[in-house]
Amino acid sequence: MTSFTATAADSGTMFRRNLLHMLRYPGLTVFVIAIPVLLLLLFVYVFGGTLGAGLPGGGSHGAIQEYLAYVVPGILLIGVAGIANGASIGIAQDMTEGIVARFRSMAVSRAAVLNGHVLGNTVQGLLCLAIVLGVGLLMGLRPGAGPLAWLTLVVFLALVCFAVSWVAVAMGMTAKTVESASNWPMIFTLLPFLGSGFVPTSSMPGWLRQFADWQPFTAFIETARDLLAGQAPDARYGWLSLLWCALFVVGGYVWARSLYERKSVGAS
Amino acid sequence: MTAAITARGLVKRYRDRVVLDGVDLDVAAGTVFALLGPNGAGKTTAVHILATLVRPDSGTAVLAGHNLAQDPQGVRSVIGLTGQFAAVDNLLTGEENLRLMADLRHLGPREGRRRVAELLERFDLTQAARKPLATYSGGMRRRLDLAMTLVGTPQIVFLDEPTTGLDPRSRQTMWDIVRELIADGATIFLTTQYLDEADRVADRVAVLDRGRIVGEGTPGELKSRVGTEVLLIKDPDGTPRxxxxxxxxxxxxxxxxxxxxxxxxxxxxxxAPSLDDVFFALTGSAASEASTVGAAPTLTNASATDASSTEEEA
Structure with missing residues (x-):
């Protein structure tokens, strides 16, 4: 077996293992899905009337529906951040138990354990996002996206989940205990709030707006928002999204791999 | 006799603490080798180095013809490791854990199924095969752990304190399984704190103390260095001599x-002589001396053998 096919086979095995984990321990998946759904309900039905009226060009008529259309992409990215939490917790569980030392003492491709986590999380992420969108549709969301835009949106969100998961996996490995594994990924949950997730960045003070316009989640949210509305994505945010994704994948991968080599024995 | 493991001059330091201080090991193929030592002697570190988990600061090792430094994947393909803590996936069933190993060893679906069924049977886990690990006892988890190690039919099996924390019956079952492995012709490298355990199964024993091999030989040879019995005398007032x-x-x-x-x-x-006796005989310091020379590590080591505390090595 060549090293590439061996890596692919081992990654597939680990991916199946992670899917089994989701079935056996559905609590984490349910939690990861419940949070964005609750936030969606909260922001639309509680804050939506007021926030929708404040949107540029927003009138008081149908403010809630207008805000629903505005906030769904932000909630989707909150979902991605939740997935990041799950990824960190999952890898921290592995690292604090002896199983990773076993994998490392076997002729298993070195990246396979991490690949399995990241791929499993991406699938979990897409499931979560599909449910959030489904709830949005039930609440009256009527996206303007055609089939091609939907397909692009799915691929784009999968890419974002994949990229953020790589960083989250590395963050989870820095944790000494499972309990502290979700500390760092909390940053991801904050970013949609400090970006265009819930209100346009144009309403923010200048210094915050600078940050919001460049940070990854604003780019992700704006691109998702355009795709969902059936518009061609804004070029600046589109490219910025791809750039951030590439940075997350490469940075997260290198960081996670180096931690994997160093940390999997210390636990005992 | 061909060599299964040859190690020369293994050194490992963690910051300024020397864990292994130039360890040489020779294990012949198809034999049982026991590395004996108190807590903190460096046993686990030695196993971790030979199992490619930890890189030594210096020294070389060859396992079944594969050089540790140049061909770690080759080494991994011929070894199996069972550590002190059951390395099992707690969210899967026993059978799924074994299937995971079969897949990672690239056994193929048919051979994988056959091997898993065989190991479940052999380790008396068939009934619990489809139950979640949360329902397993400590002894069952250890058996599953060892079964997982054996899925790939490794030539060299490392057993790092395989009986630590087990009740007497599980301990007995564990040794029965180890004897079967020996009969199958595998080379076994085990670590233990207990001389009697080494005595029962090992062909050769090396005693590790503070990172150095202080004695090596058959269990009989080692014990003969301290005599076969120890006489204890207490004065009528209870003072021990x-x-x-x-x-x-x-x-x-x-x-x-x-x-x-x-x-x-x-x-x-x-x-009967205990590890303490062998240990003191080999390090050349009597228990009473050790306490007066201020050789604190020796004293701590000796008392730690009695405590059932788990090893705290990195």
């Missing part, structure tokens, strides 16, 4: 008693 190793003969006992100018009412008893 220094222990006297004897050779186990009537003459030896008589001579030893004759040398004691003692109260005829003193209480005597005999016990």
């Amino acid at each position: 220094p222990e006297i190793p004897i050779d186990g003969t009537v003459r030896g006992l008589r001579d030893a008693l004759a040398a004691v100018d003692g109260d005829p009412a003193a209480v005597v008893s005999l016990r």
